[in-house]
Amino acid sequence: MDIIANCSGYGVIGACEDQDEFEIRNQFETNFWGTMNILQLSLAYFRERRDENGEREGGKYLIFSSTSGALGVPGLGPFCATKYAVEGLIESMLYETDAFGIRATLVEPGHVRRDDPPSPTSRATPLPTFGHFSIKPASAPYSSPTAPAGHAKRMLQWLGDKQPTSAVKAAELVWQLGHCSYPPLRLLLGSFAVESVRDRLRCVTEEIEDWKWLCFKEGGEQGTGGRESGNGGGGGG
Template sequence: MAASSPAGSAFSPPHNPNTTSRLHLPSSTDPPSETNPPTQKVWLVFGATGHIGRSLVKCALSHGDNVAAVGRTLENTMPQMQGWHERCLGLLCDVRVRATVRSVMESCIDRFGRIDIIVNCTGYGVIGACEDQDTSDLRSQFDTNFLGTLNIIQLSLPYFRHLASTSSSSSTTTTRSDTDPANPDPAPPSNAGRYLIFSSTSGALGVPGLGPYCATKYATEGLIESMLYEVDTFGIKATLVEPGHMRLDEPTGLDDKASDNPLHPSSSSTTTSSSTAQPQPQAQGQAHNMTKLRHYSHFLVKKPSPPYDTPTAPAGHAGRVVQWLADRQPTSAVKSAELVWQLGHCRYPPLRLLLGSFAVESVRDRLRSIIEEIEDWKFLHFGSSAVEGEGGGKEKGGEEEEDGDGMKIEGEGEMEMEMEGEEYGVEGGEAEAGAEVKEEEEG
């Protein structure tokens, strides 16, 4: 059990209405409010040591929720994950290994009795041209970003479905006398479990220099959107969170209660570091005290090959953006965490939540370009009247209606259907004879 946090710890600051009162999800989602107070939830947060993960953990704890914070096995240690807060359970996991995912789920249930919300913030990318990324780069990104998400979903869905069936049975027992005889099956529970899966604007955009990373996010978005249709009947909800470029603006780290220890560097020290930086060796005899978490980015930079190693090469776009954002990250991780917390407590969550003006503008521009391209080329399948007149078909007077499938119903009784360039006409008394011939041929 994690040690209790001292009174007034910076890790669980009091809720400041001045900084978050203006941040609310739309009323259509039924978010928590003064008239709709939230109930205490249990969060299981994978990737809790990343910059958005740690901000979300702090936000949930500051609102009174319980959190199981899961660090990365190969980057964190158990001492780093301990002692954050009395309502926080520190764990380690490698999402690529199903046994470790199952273990942290069981530990969370053993500690808090249940899981209400599962958040996946894990994932990383390799910045480099598609041609330069070898098989190990590709597999590692897919194993972590996509298959890791799939492992979490497949192992947790049976638990959430069990919650749904239990809640449904309880509701049936208590309200059986009020059940509508015409519809004896009660409605599924509205909150049988919830997934908040962090995708990216790269799940909606193709970014030069991040091809495989974009591919993993596209795959993740397709997986979650398909799964949502399958589990909605159980009352299980899922949302894809698409953050834009985000800065780490927490005033302190997750281990701020250790900041009084002289063996620890100040928690307000450098907030960013190279994505390829490795942990510094710890002095002998001090390893058990050195629990400071590193601040890091989740992108690694691959050395470009000569064809892509020019100042203006498109493959270097992602790397240049990261450098440009060093002092200009537009989106606050603290404000984003507040919205994600509301997302976990609202009754009608959206399929996607875009965070930051960059995310909104870039995804909107991308969708606009797709729509414009569809409109430019739709004449190939939905031709104008002038194009249809050149098809050699016989035109007759009378009223004419055309539906979206290309079926034309004419006033003279002729029905004409165009299927992949071929025309089939059935007129008047020929319909019965044609039907007989077709039936004989099929026989």
């Protein structure tokens, strides 16, 4: 076994306030714990792998995350939380397992169209475009046509054939990634993924620069929230 691809993913579309504990726990059970279970069951195998010369061979993980693991999406709060958790898990794990030759990539698809051609010999019913999401009926405060909580639901209405990013082409890229000796930590698929994550990182950087004066001063002095050493106090923060 050379590569493990983890594709577990399930989400409920609806405002954070509208989703109950059962729905939120189910999303974590599938998205986070599903990933954690696969890692814990397979890491020992990859750690012990050796090539024909007895050298460490390790292995690769392809962990399907989402652009929702890099930015918040109204209407997908708990789903985003699970993907953020997965991203933190994988990034931390790689520090621990790098010496064993273990590699992992977080695959972050954006909006893609389902362009896989139906098989002429298959009788199977095609999967719905986004069958891994269920839509929660909105409560009154979040039910207006322009409510931000309905963004994810509205997004589904213009996905599919209208997206420039091909699911088949994306799958080909992921296949090639499996044969990459030094794969990236994150692979963004599609122009929406690249542009939206880049915009979000730009906003984070700008906010840090705008507010860094409040966090520290020149010469190592504490910021305005801490006590000055001359007052006999300890640190603040």
